[in-house]
Amino acid sequence: MGLGLLASRTLKSSRILSSQFSRFRPIVTKPELQSPDASAAAAAPQPEPTPPAPKKPVAGARVHFTNPDDAIEVFVDGFPVKIPKGMTVLQACEIAGVDIPRFCYHSRLSIAGNCRMCLVEVEKSPKPVASCAMPALPGMKIKTDTPLAKKAREGVMEFLLMNHPLDCPICDQGGECDLQDQSMAFGSDRGRFTEVKRSVVDKNLGPLVKTVMTRCIQCTRCVRFATEVAGVQDLGMLGRGSGEEIGTYVEKLMTSELSGNVIDICPVGALTSKPFAFKARNWELKGTETIDVTDAVGSNIRIDSRGPEVMRIIPRLNEDINEEWISDKTRFCYDGLKRQRLNDPMIRGADGRFKAVSWRDALAVVAEVALQVKPEEIVGVAGQLSDAESMMALKDLLNNMGSNNVWSEGTGTSPNADLRYRYLMNSSIAGLEKADVFLLVGTQPRVEAAMVNARIRKTVRATNAKVGYIGPPTEFNYDCQHLGTGPQTLLEIAEGRHSFCSVILYAKNPAIIVGAGLFERKDKDAIFSAVEAIAKYGKVIRPDWNGLNVLLLNAAQAAALDLGLVPESNDSIASAKFLYLMGADDVNLDKVPADAFVVYQGHHGDRSVYRANVILPSAAYTEKEGTYENTEGCTQQTLPAVPTVGDARDDWKIIRALSEVAGIRLPYDTLRGIRSRMRTVAPNLLRMDEIEPATFGPSLSPDITQEISLTPFRPAVENFYMTDSITRASKIMAQCSAMLLKE
Amino acid sequence: MWLAPPLSPAKAASRSKDRFTETSDNVLGFWSLPIDSSCTTHMAFTLRSVKVPSNSVSLEEAKGRVFDFFRSACRSIPAIMDIYNLDDVVTASQLRSTVASEIRKNSHVTNPKVIDMLLFKGMEELNNIVEHAKQRHHIIGQYVVGRQGLVQDLNTKDEGMSDFLKNFYKSNYF
Numbered sequence: 001m002g003l004g005l006l007a008s009r010t011l012k013s014s015r016i017l018s019s020q021f022s023r024f025r026p027i028v029t030k031p032e033l034q035s036p037d038a039s040a041a042a043a044a045p046q047p048e049p050t051p052p053a054p055k056k057p058v059a060g061a062r063v064h065f066t067n068p069d070d071a072i073e074v075f076v077d078g079f080p081v082k083i084p085k086g087m088t089v090l091q092a093c094e095i096a097g098v099d100i101p102r103f104c105y106h107s108r109l110s111i112a113g114n115c116r117m118c119l120v121e122v123e124k125s126p127k128p129v130a131s132c133a134m135p136a137l138p139g140m141k142i143k144t145d146t147p148l149a150k151k152a153r154e155g156v157m158e159f160l161l162m163n164h165p166l167d168c169p170i171c172d173q174g175g176e177c178d179l180q181d182q183s184m185a186f187g188s189d190r191g192r193f194t195e196v197k198r199s200v201v202d203k204n205l206g207p208l209v210k211t212v213m214t215r216c217i218q219c220t221r222c223v224r225f226a227t228e229v230a231g232v233q234d235l236g237m238l239g240r241g242s243g244e245e246i247g248t249y250v251e252k253l254m255t256s257e258l259s260g261n262v263i264d265i266c267p268v269g270a271l272t273s274k275p276f277a278f279k280a281r282n283w284e285l286k287g288t289e290t291i292d293v294t295d296a297v298g299s300n301i302r303i304d305s306r307g308p309e310v311m312r313i314i315p316r317l318n319e320d321i322n323e324e325w326i327s328d329k330t331r332f333c334y335d336g337l338k339r340q341r342l343n344d345p346m347i348r349g350a351d352g353r354f355k356a357v358s359w360r361d362a363l364a365v366v367a368e369v370a371l372q373v374k375p376e377e378i379v380g381v382a383g384q385l386s387d388a389e390s391m392m393a394l395k396d397l398l399n400n401m402g403s404n405n406v407w408s409e410g411t412g413t414s415p416n417a418d419l420r421y422r423y424l425m426n427s428s429i430a431g432l433e434k435a436d437v438f439l440l441v442g443t444q445p446r447v448e449a450a451m452v453n454a455r456i457r458k459t460v461r462a463t464n465a466k467v468g469y470i471g472p473p474t475e476f477n478y479d480c481q482h483l484g485t486g487p488q489t490l491l492e493i494a495e496g497r498h499s500f501c502s503v504i505l506y507a508k509n510p511a512i513i514v515g516a517g518l519f520e521r522k523d524k525d526a527i528f529s530a531v532e533a534i535a536k537y538g539k540v541i542r543p544d545w546n547g548l549n550v551l552l553l554n555a556a557q558a559a560a561l562d563l564g565l566v567p568e569s570n571d572s573i574a575s576a577k578f579l580y581l582m583g584a585d586d587v588n589l590d591k592v593p594a595d596a597f598v599v600y601q602g603h604h605g606d607r608s609v610y611r612a613n614v615i616l617p618s619a620a621y622t623e624k625e626g627t628y629e630n631t632e633g634c635t636q637q638t639l640p641a642v643p644t645v646g647d648a649r650d651d652w653k654i655i656r657a658l659s660e661v662a663g664i665r666l667p668y669d670t671l672r673g674i675r676s677r678m679r680t681v682a683p684n685l686l687r688m689d690e691i692e693p694a695t696f697g698p699s700l701s702p703d704i705t706q707e708i709s710l711t712p713f714r715p716a717v718e719n720f721y722m723t724d725s726i727t728r729a730s731k732i733m734a735q736c737s738a739m740l741l742k743e
Numbered sequence: 744m745w746l747a748p749p750l751s752p753a754k755a756a757s758r759s760k761d762r763f764t765e766t767s768d769n770v771l772g773f774w775s776l777p778i779d780s781s782c783t784t785h786m787a788f789t790l791r792s793v794k795v796p797s798n799s800v801s802l803e804e805a806k807g808r809v810f811d812f813f814r815s816a817c818r819s820i821p822a823i824m825d826i827y828n829l830d831d832v833v834t835a836s837q838l839r840s841t842v843a844s845e846i847r848k849n850s851h852v853t854n855p856k857v858i859d860m861l862l863f864k865g866m867e868e869l870n871n872i873v874e875h876a877k878q879r880h881h882i883i884g885q886y887v888v889g890r891q892g893l894v895q896d897l898n899t900k901d902e903g904m905s906d907f908l909k910n911f912y913k914s915n916y917f
Contacts, residue, residue, distance in 0.1 A: 359912050619915070649915045657911040660904070669907045 055097025089131035105132035157187035173269030206253035216270035231477030288641035293555035298630030327450035336730030343646020367662035375402025383583025384554030387626025390651030408560030412519030421694035437507035442713035443515025486712030511547035517716025604725035617648035
C-alpha cells in the first residue's frame, strides 16, 4: 500500500512545517490549524515553492477511458489530472500519485464512507470531505497535504484509538496492521482519552477466522465482503453508537468458501487467521510468490515460510485469475503439508509392511520389475497435482518402454486432447464478466472452482446476468434457475424445446460452462455434441466472443491434455502388471490385478499407498519448481518456498533417474533440458503467464454417433475442503468439513 | 579352565598392551632401536621431548628429512602392528604403502618451511601412534580402510553412472 512512502512523506513535510513555527512542537493544538481560513491565510504570503515533478500513480493505478468525452480534469495538490467521469476524489488522488489513508474504503467493495480517515480538503467546500465517497467534479481543487486535512486525520485517529486495545505486542496483525501504520504516520502523539475502553464479546466464526472484536474499528469491510463478494448474509452490524459491533446476528458460523479473505481485508487485528494465531510474526517470514494447485484455477498466492515450514498462504493480486481473493482450501490447506508425508523410499516386504530402503535399492527394484513385464502391461497415471515437467518425463519413460498407456486422472476414458477448445475455458476467467447469460452444465462452480464462481457472482451482481443450471441440486450464492438434473434437459435445450432457449438466443454474450466431471461419463461425446448444438444456434462462438467453456477440476489436467497424456486403451488398468502412479490417489484401483506391481511416487501417504509395492517420495508443490496450466490455458509456475521433506526428490528427477537405472536413459538432466523437450510437444507451456487460446472451434469436431444416456449428472466434488492428497491430510480442512458441511 | 581361557580380542589387546608396557620400560630395547640407529635429528618419541627441529636450509635437506621420517615410520610398523593387533587386517607392506601415499599426497609442496611443518605433523602423528595414544579402530579407520569411510560401494554398475544419477543419490539439490 506504500504506507512507508506515505509515512516518510508526511514526516518530511511535518518537519518543514514545524521549522516554520518553532523548534519544539507545542502540546496544545496550533491556533492556525483551528480554522481553514487562517491556515490558508498563513500559507498565502509564502512564495510558491517550485512544484516537485508529478508523482507516479499509486500502485500502478491505471485510467481506462471508455469515452474520451467523459474525461474531466481535477487538480490534486496543484497538479492537473485527467480522470474519467464518475471517479471518486480518492481514486483521482491515487491516479495523481497521492495515497490517501483509509480504513473502510476498498476498491473491490462498495463504498461505506464511515471511517472518515480519507478526509481531504476541497477548495470552496466548507468542511473536509470524505474522499472515498465524494465523486470528483470537473475543475475540483483537491488538497491532501494541508493543515486542515492533517488535523482531520489526527482527530479521526484519536477517535479510532480511543476504544482500540493497546495489545499490539500480542496481536497477530502486528507489523502489517493498517491502524498501526497509519497511527504512526498520521496520528497524534498523545490522546486525551482517560476513561475505560469498551470491550466487545468475541464471535465464533468457525475454524478459520479468529475474532478479537474489541480491536474492531467498525470499518464494515468484512460485512461488505461477505454480502457482496462471498454472497453470504452471515455478517452484519448490530447496535448503535459506542455499542456498535460486527457479528453474526444469531450464533452461526461463517459458511463461505471465501471466508478467509476477511482476514486480509480487515485493516486491524479483529479478524485474523485461526490456524496462524500466535505461530509467527510477519517480519520473520520469507515470502515466495507462487501459484496454487488445489484446483484448476491456479490462484496466485504467496507462501510465507519460516525455515523449512510453511506458515501461511495469502493471495497475490492477479486481475485475470483470482483478483485478490483465494478460496479457503487454497489458504488453509498448508497444514496438510506437515502430515502424512512420505520421506523415504520404501519397499513392501513379504509381511506386507513397508521397509525404508535407499534410493539405489528402490530404483533397482522398480527398474527390474519394469523390464520384466510386457510393454502393453505397463500403465502410468499422473495425479491431479502433477506438474507438466514430470508428466512429460513420465510419458517419455513409458513410451520408451513401449507402452502408451499413460494418462492423468480426472480426464476420463478416451479424453479428447486433439481439440483444445474441448477442455479449456475459452472465454477466460476474466472474460466471464462480459457474459450476460450463463448455462452451467453438470458443474457446481462453487465447489469445483471457487474463484470462477466468484467471477460469475460478480457478473451476476453487476449486470444482472441470468444463470441456468443443469445438474444435481446444489447451493448457489447468486440467483440461478435450476433447469433440470440430467441430459434430458440438455437435449431439450439443444433441440429448442426448452424455455431457456430464448434466453440464450436473445443474449448478447452467452456463456456455456461444462463441468469436467462429465469427462467420466461414457456418453461424454454425445453430451458435448449436444452442448455444441446449443452453442451453434445460440451463437456462442463468434469471432469476437467465445463462450463455450469447460471448467476443469484439477491443476494437472490442462497441461496433461496439452502434452497428450491420452491412454491407448480404456481398460488398461485391469490388465496392468506394472502400474506407475505419479501422485495419483483418485484412480480406482479395485480392478488392478493382485499380481500387479504398483509403484507410488508422491508426497503423501494417501489412498493409493495402501496398494503400492514401492513408494518413491517426491516433493509437494511448495517445494518444487513446476509448470502448471490452469483451466483457461494460462501457464504459470510454482517456485520452491521450503526444502523437501526427508529424502524426497523432485518428481521429474525420480523418473529421469529411474530411466537410467532401467537402461533407457531420458535425454535431459536439467529443468531447462526437460523444458526444451516440452517445447517440442506443447510450446505454450513455456510461455509463462500467458493464455494460449484454442485455435480451432467446433467446426472440426468429428460427427458423433454415440447414444446419450439419460442418467442424471452427478456432483464432481463431494467435499469442497478435501479433494486431493494434501487437503485430505490437513487437520484444518477436516475440521472445516466436519463443522461447515454439516447441514 | 580359568587359567587358560580362549583368546578373546579384548584379551589379545590387553596382552599386547602388556607386551608394550613391558618393552617400553626397556627404553633402549624397543624405542631407541629403530630410531637412533639412523636418525641424525634428535627424534624422541615422548611428547615431552618433541622438539621442533631447526629449519631446513634447502629443499635437499628437507627432502632428506622426509626420507628419514619415512624410514623411521617404516621401522615402527612392526611394533605398531603388534600393539594394535593389526596382523589379521593388514600386512606390513600395505601399511608401508599407506605411509608412502600419505607422504606423496604432499608431493607438490616445494617450500622447505612447509615441508618442515608437514614433517612435524607427521612425526606428531607417528609419535601418537606408537605411544598407543590411539585405539585400534582409529588406525583401522584412518590407515587400513582408507579415507573414503567404511561404507564403500564397490558395485561395478556405478562406474557407468551419469553425473545426474550420482547427484540424485546424494541429494535433491544439484
